[in-house]
Amino acid sequence: MDTAMLYALRDPLGVPAHPIIFLILGVLTWALHIAAVHVLLGASGLTLVGALNKNAHWRRLADAMVGTAKIAVSVAIVLGVAPLLFVQVIYDPFWYTSNVLSAWWVIAFIAVLILGSLALFAFYGLNSKMVQTPKTRCPGAMIAAIALFLLVGFIMHALSVQMLHPEKWMQWYAPNGVVDASGRALHEYNFWRFGFFISLSLPVIGLWLLAYRRYLQGRSQEDVGYLDFVRGLALRLTSIGGVLALGLFVGWMLTLPNNVQSFATSLWPMLTVAALLLAVATPILLGKKLDQGIYGFVPFAVGAVALIVLGLLREMLRWTTLFGVHGYNPFDYKLHMDxxxxxxxxxxxxxxxxxxxxxxxxxxxxxxxxxxxxxxxxxxxxxxxxxxxxxxxxxxxxxxxxxxxxxxx
Ligand code: HEM
Incomplete structure (x- = not known):
């Protein structure tokens, strides 16, 4: 696909404010979106483990986490709409083509999301007394919810990756010269990239648990045994999840397409790794201070900043691909200031x-x-x-x- 064709796919009406505003808002809101997604997936996972456990601390945690997941799913959806609006304003030739090529999945996305949310709410409704009873009703609903949320994320992932390959669009649209207008295929994905984004749920929910623990400490006569249990679990999740995510990140960088391979050794991956390591190390650096003042909330705040850095890396990779390789510059979009x-x-x-x-x-x-x-x-x-x-x-x-x-x- 040549550059002129990409420019021809733009909206002739132009954009209502400078494209840099949409780009910055896109990065920031995507970071918030993915933070909510991590809390959703992490809390859902902990709910499932806790619900299948007879230990009183695990059951109390499951009870708290299903409430967290219930709110996080709404936040993830609302905060998903924002980057969706921004990406389609400045990258419309790429985003819409990617969507049309997999139209069936784009429509299915809504149904899958609704089913996932229903499964989560069904589990919540059936298990309102998890703390009091050792029995869990229909854990399958929680498993289904997690699987469906992962599918929703995978669809978004495929759309995000397909938009970066205009050189393959014709081959996907008309394989061997025969037009396939069904939109039934997801054409391009990278399990390292997807796995990395999903694996970050482990350290992020670990950082979230530290904030949850600090919040509970504000109450009088809180169960010390439970607070210690939450702290131990949070630190394990943060460190083990951090190592796993790092491994998947390296895999993603090593499997970048040939035309952007040099990106792997640029400043952005180094900055991202440094920011993620700092987030994972913050609870250890703070040590006993985690129990004082607002320090218990600091690790999650550092994690949120690390996710903004990750959002920047993701955007720079898109820029390197679309501008560096294909010559498309979102900043020269026709401006009709409103x-x-x-x-x-x-x-x-x-x-x-x-x-x-x-x-x-x-x-x-x-x-x-x-x-x-x-x-x-x-x-x-x-x-x-x-x-x-x-x-x-x-x-x-x-x-x-x-x-x-x-x-x-
Ligand atoms: C609840 C389950 C969801 C999960 C697990 C999820 C996960 C993800 C992941 C992993 C990515 C990064 C993909 C990549 O770059 O490879 C992503 C991107 C994105 N998600 Fe979500 N997501 C969810 C829901 C939603 C919803 C409901 C919306 C919108 C209504 C949404 C909008 C977006 C958009 C627009 C992007 C790409 C933004 C861009 O390219 O700048 N997501 N999501």
Missing amino acids: WYSTLLFFLTFALIGGSVIAYLLTVSWKAGQTKGMYVASPLVNRMGTLGIATLAIWIIQYFAIGLWVAYTG
């Missing part, structure tokens, strides 16, 4: 996102720290009212400006 939508996006994020998230976090933090019934203070109530008020103002301005443009424009 200040209203750009400002609205950032203000919505800062004001509505900020006020509503601050309220939700405060309520869940305080409720978790309270034994018995939690009653919100007047200040917390005011935060809630402020969140609803900003949302109402947003809706009014949205329709007011829309109608004004429609009737005066």
